[in-house]
Amino acid sequence: MSWPTQQDTRTALDNGLPPPHSGIGHVVIVGAGLAGLCAAYELTKRGTRVTVLEASGHPGGRTRTLRAPFADGLQAEAGALTVSTQCDDYTVHYLREMGVETEPSDLVGTDFSYCREGTRIRPDQTADHADLLGLHPDERDLTIEEMVARYVTKPNKDIGPEILAPLWGPSPRLLELDQLSVREVLEARGASAAAISLIEPYFLEMRGNELGTASAMAWARYESGPWSLSAAGAEWRKIKGGTDMLARALADKVADHVLYRAPVVRITQDDHEVRVTFLDRNRLQTLTADRVIVTAPFVGMRHINLGMARLSPEKHATMRRMRYTSATRVFLQMRRQFWPEKQLMLSTDGPVRAVRDAMPLRPAGRKILECWFSGWSAQAVASMGPEERVDFALDEVEPLLPGTRANFELGTSFSWDNERHIGGAYVLPELGHHALMEPARRPEGRIHFAGEHTSYEPNGGSMNYALESAVRVLLELSGS
Numbered sequence: 001m002s003w004p005t006q007q008d009t010r011t012a013l014d015n016g017l018p019p020p021h022s023g024i025g026h027v028v029i030v031g032a033g034l035a036g037l038c039a040a041y042e043l044t045k046r047g048t049r050v051t052v053l054e055a056s057g058h059p060g061g062r063t064r065t066l067r068a069p070f071a072d073g074l075q076a077e078a079g080a081l082t083v084s085t086q087c088d089d090y091t092v093h094y095l096r097e098m099g100v101e102t103e104p105s106d107l108v109g110t111d112f113s114y115c116r117e118g119t120r121i122r123p124d125q126t127a128d129h130a131d132l133l134g135l136h137p138d139e140r141d142l143t144i145e146e147m148v149a150r151y152v153t154k155p156n157k158d159i160g161p162e163i164l165a166p167l168w169g170p171s172p173r174l175l176e177l178d179q180l181s182v183r184e185v186l187e188a189r190g191a192s193a194a195a196i197s198l199i200e201p202y203f204l205e206m207r208g209n210e211l212g213t214a215s216a217m218a219w220a221r222y223e224s225g226p227w228s229l230s231a232a233g234a235e236w237r238k239i240k241g242g243t244d245m246l247a248r249a250l251a252d253k254v255a256d257h258v259l260y261r262a263p264v265v266r267i268t269q270d271d272h273e274v275r276v277t278f279l280d281r282n283r284l285q286t287l288t289a290d291r292v293i294v295t296a297p298f299v300g301m302r303h304i305n306l307g308m309a310r311l312s313p314e315k316h317a318t319m320r321r322m323r324y325t326s327a328t329r330v331f332l333q334m335r336r337q338f339w340p341e342k343q344l345m346l347s348t349d350g351p352v353r354a355v356r357d358a359m360p361l362r363p364a365g366r367k368i369l370e371c372w373f374s375g376w377s378a379q380a381v382a383s384m385g386p387e388e389r390v391d392f393a394l395d396e397v398e399p400l401l402p403g404t405r406a407n408f409e410l411g412t413s414f415s416w417d418n419e420r421h422i423g424g425a426y427v428l429p430e431l432g433h434h435a436l437m438e439p440a441r442r443p444e445g446r447i448h449f450a451g452e453h454t455s456y457e458p459n460g461g462s463m464n465y466a467l468e469s470a471v472r473v474l475l476e477l478s479g480s
């Protein structure tokens with residue numbers, strides 16, 4: 001059996017999806033994030049009987065807009081923030097189909113600056129602080145943009161046209177890079193440790209963990225395209241009203257087919273059917289189906305007993321090996337804006353990797369300072385209690401933005417590692433990631449796999465690739 005390619009999937013988005021195979025009567029979907037909801041929406045449109053089982057009490061998964069406990073209509077995003085109209089074809093397609101609007105992203109055009117050992121440095125002022133930063137003599141006159149061009153953009157272009165191809169097709173050169181870490185590649189390109197620490201916030205700061213174990217293949221692909229923060233422009237948008245509006249619109253369409261607070265605890269299959277056992281108000285219930293689509297992140301799937309699911313050893317190994325970024329965000333409501341920057345975005349050398357104004361385009365009044373923790377610092381903060389996290393963030397932010405404590409009204413936080421059925425922020429492609437990609441998405445008997453982690457792209461981590469995975473699974477169902 002040959003499975004749909006990335007091109008097949010993209011063509012189906014444009015030309016319309018075929019109905020599922022006539023032998024498929026009932027499909028159970030595990031998870032009401034974007035992948036699960038999109039699959040449910042497309043299947044019900046084609047008259048297929050669908051049951052979506054969602055462990056939490058709401059739709060959206062890793063798109064989560066926090067409206068409480070804030071005052072004055074303030075809100076913040078615990079998960080996804082940005083849509084690119086240039087490359088997020090699937091997101092744009094479903095936003096349009098659901099009638100959900102976008103507006104300019106406030107991650108573009110920020111007043112970005114660094115805080116190093118207590119000194120504020122703008123990206124064009126690095127030459128004035130070359131000693132403090134510890135730059136090599138030949139890097140001392142470069143702005144950060146010039147460092148990004150020298151060590152990232154230009155050499156990545158030299159890899160070849162495949163780096164920017166609309167469909168992912170790794171060349172031998174790219175596969176070689178999958179065995180090298182981002183740090184090794186940057187060092188081989190001549191970047192000093194100081195330069196690496198300055199350009200890091202432009203890329204892996206967003207993705208999280210350690211440059212020494214991150215796959216240079218995935219990074220080169222990401223940084224060469226319009227996904228890169230250093231390339232951000234007008235095509236970067238955000239969803240009007242909150243990122244969760246897309247999931248909510250999809251969930252409305254399939255409301256009668258979704259069971260919330262229904263965590264799946266066991267999946268078994270034989271030659272004839274697949275059985276999905278879930279908790280319904282603390283009682284075990286079992287559904288039988290012709291197919292199951294599992295959209296739970298692999299790290300969150302540790303709560304599902306798959307002992308009799310007939311999964312191959314390769315699938316089990318892939319599920320164990322797939323790594324996820326840790327991300328924790330702390331949100332501090334301020335009585336007023338007391339900083340001068342219109343679009344505050346501060347990268348720090350402390351545990352708070354970045355502090356930003358969560359709603360910079362909103363007129364003056366109350367504000368939320370959003371503190372991003374990623375990788376090791378996200379894990380450290382995740383292990384604290386809720387009040388301790390807020391207090392820790394206040395202690396860290398006060399020296400960077402004096403007046404934080406005086407203007408503080410209330411705080412809240414969100415850790416993706418601590419979400420029982422999710423367990424991490426998004427796939428973190430580490431060395432050798434390519435070997436995991438095909439086994440991650442390959443169906444096993446009657447069980448199909450969707451979700452950002454099953455993407456054709458090495459950098460799944462987006463709403464776009466969660467939606468793409470749903471379209472791909474619908475093609476799988478039509479062919480069987």
Ligand SMILES: Cc1cc2nc3c(=O)[nH]c(=O)nc-3n(C[C@H](O)[C@H](O)[C@H](O)COP(=O)(O)OP(=O)(O)OC[C@H]3O[C@@H](n4cnc5c(N)ncnc54)[C@H](O)[C@@H]3O)c2cc1C
Nearest residue numbers: 031033034035055061062080081082264296451452462463
């Ligand atoms: C901090 C952060 C920032 C991000 N930034 C962006 C961005 O700017 N732009 C962008 O496009 N994307 C971004 N993303 C990525 C994007 O949010 C995700 O890739 C996408 O939402 C994943 O959708 P999904 O359907 O694959 O998984 P999920 O949304 O995780 O959905 C899976 C669902 O399955 C449920 N589930 C798990 N186990 C079970 C079980 N046993 N039984 C029943 N249900 C279960 C979960 O509760 C969850 O609702 C970001 C993510 C994070 C965390």
